[in-house]
Amino acid sequence: MPGSIALERRGDVALLRLDNPPVNGLSFAMRAALGERMVEVLADDSVAAVVVCGAGRMFCGGADIREFSAPPPPGAAHLPAILDDVEASPKPVVAAIHGVAAGGGMELALACHMRLAAPGTRLGLPEVTLGILPGAGGTQRMPRLIGVEAALDVIVGGKLHPVEKAVALGFADERVEGDLEETAVARARDLAASGAPLRRASQLTEHLEAARGRPEIFDEFRKKMAKRARGFDAPYACVDCVETALTLPYPEALKNERTVFQRLRASDQSAAQRHAFFAEREVAKIPDVPKDTPARPVASAAVVGCGTMGGGIAMSLANAGLPVTVLESSQEALDRGLATVRKNYAATVSKGRLSQAEMDARLARITPTLDYADLGAADIAVEAVFEEMPLKKEVFARLDRVCKPDAVLATNTSTLDVDAIAAATSRPEQVVGTHFFSPANVMRLMENVRGAHTSPETIATVMKLSKTLGKIGVLVGVCDGFVGNRMLYAYRRQADFLLEEGALPPQIDRVVYDFGMPMGPYQMNDLTGLDVSWRVRKAQAATRPAHLRYSPIADRVCEMGRYGQKTGAGWYRYEPGSRTPIPDPVIDQLIAGVSAELGIERRAVSDDEIVPRLFYPLVNEGAKILDEGLALRASDIDVIWMHGYGFPRYRGGPMFWADLVGLRTIYDTMSRLHDEHGEWLEPAPLLKRLADQGKGFADWAK
Ligand SMILES: NC(=O)c1ccc[n+]([C@@H]2O[C@H](COP(=O)([O-])OP(=O)(O)OC[C@H]3O[C@@H](n4cnc5c(N)ncnc54)[C@H](O)[C@@H]3O)[C@@H](O)[C@H]2O)c1
Structure with missing residues (x-):
């Protein structure tokens, strides 16, 4: 019995x-x-x-x-x-x-x-x-x-x-x-x-x-x-x-x-880790894509663009045993991309974590090409070209022409509208976002982005693919930055405002590290490079609402040619060949200069105000995302933050952590910050509703 x-x-x-x-x-x-x-x-x-x-x-x-x-x-x-x-x-x-x-x-x-x-x-x-x-x-x-x-x-x-x-x-x-x-x-x-x-x-x-x-x-x-x-x-x-x-x-x-x-x-830690355990299992449940939804079998794949992300995605597919055809725009780019893939595998071999034979087998699964005709047999094509809409549309129109009728066409875009990309094809129901995180062969998170027309079969296919790749796929909706980066912007924005008000990067980085993140926002920025988001900001400058507070500090750092570790300096400076960040008085002066320019009198920012100032707005953005239906449940957001951004597992992700802090506390603090600092910090309606009802995000169901 x-x-x-x-x-x-x-x-x-x-x-x-x-x-x-x-x-x-x-x-x-x-x-x-x-x-x-x-x-x-x-x-x-x-x-x-x-x-x-x-x-x-x-x-x-x-x-x-x-x-x-x-x-x-x-x-x-x-x-x-x-x-x-x-x-x-x-x-x-x-x-x-x-x-x-x-x-x-x-x-x-x-x-x-x-x-x-x-x-x-x-x-x-x-x-x-x-x-x-x-x-x-x-x-x-x-x-x-x-x-x-x-x-x-x-x-x-x-x-x-x-x-x-x-x-x-x-x-x-x-x-x-x-x-x-x-x-x-x-x-x-x-x-x-x-x-x-x-x-x-x-x-x-x-x-x-x-x-x-x-x-x-x-x-x-x-x-x-x-x-x-x-x-x-x-x-x-x-x-x-x-x-x-x-x-x-x-x-x-x-x-x-x-x-x-x-x-x-x-303890709260064990509650958080148990929450994480269940949250990771819960992500697979999608109300209108039931378990028995037929996923298209994926036996082979194509990757378009073999840069930072495309190379990692190709490795990830090859690691899972799938043959991958990789297309680039020129022989030179193709050679460069594959050389990086080879170098990455070789590094793993030299650390003793992969055998030479296994490396050879994985490399043998990756076929380079310059010809779209070679992508015709792939069950899924993942696009990872430059982040430019006209280019993405052109690539998707070509994929639509050459890929077999039932192939899924996926984009790795991190900011562009998946629906607009889908519109360039005759099969928008088979177009989906697969937002990998860098390095794509290592990071376990995939935000699978559902477009307006994406079919349940297509969703089932990419959710299953995430599993095949040994990753965790979380279904999200279309919005700027999707779930993870949209929340990251909210956090990062406040960090820059704190710099204007009196803090310096090493203080913020230390407090965020002590909170449990792998590194603070400025060390992270130096690692990933400052130039990419600078380019985006420049492109958006003309349409930026004038009444919203905007910090020019990051732009100024970029104007000095300081793009992070790759240029030997960013928010910190670096000795040649070293990744150790060294605080730089040049940056301190630059920040103090911006404060003066903006008429902000610098004050001592206490360590204690940094976590609420950065993470409450992040949670607040999560609340908006839930209300807008862009994530299925608060625990999905937690999975995204634990696996995409290293949010400490012993805190269970930002939404679980927020419940522990208490939504009343978070709402009250947000209201005060909103009064003090303006519009960016307006409490989300859902945050207010739950706080008023004495509930947490765990109680929320759409
Ligand atoms: N870098 C990240 O951390 C990250 C994370 C998630 C998503 N993304 C997204 O992934 C995509 C690629 O980013 P990346 O960082 O790998 O950029 P990248 O510049 O490193 O690579 C882009 C590659 O696309 C190739 N390419 C350009 N036009 C092409 C064409 N017409 N046909 C075939 N290949 C072409 C380029 O030669 C280059 O190798 C972007 O949409 C980006 O927003 C990036």
């Missing part, structure tokens, strides 16, 4: 089968059932040994995350205690693992006396990725089984490992080729018959003794993980708990692990 644990008999061996689709999650009910079944088999004299296994796709995917948000019901079964009973069983207990053993499922296996796993099984402790730690003995049994350093890697890494790796490290005992359950039954029977002492992970001491002489392991590990774990609580809590394997007696270490687990589970 689903949601239970079946007891099957194989002679004198009792088989306990977890049955709780889809992942045999250890819900409260399942834990209670496990405890009861253990009591039952221990009391039954005809049972000599026990095998624990899973029904359906896997052994056990772990705790039921949805149960985390509420406190456990009164009298709820306590997993650590149940697992202690499993381990203490005088009758051998063998785990027969297939599919996946993750989190609490892995901890259950660790409490067994032997772990057998089928080929293809993946095992691990991914709790850290949800902002928690293995809270049912995992931080204690794992180091005793495989050693402190390996356990730190497994627990803090949070990955699922193939069975071969688990066996090599020692947290699985054997990879079983034949009938897994039969083998497990036989091993359990042998263990019972031999009468040999059972191997209980909590009692193993050898690895701990080996580590005892080297207490520096932990600090070294903390140092090693510092960059990746910046801002996150859970990885540090994991290390602390593993350390107690050496410093506390087992029962106390277990108690401590529980206390820390409960603290983390109740």
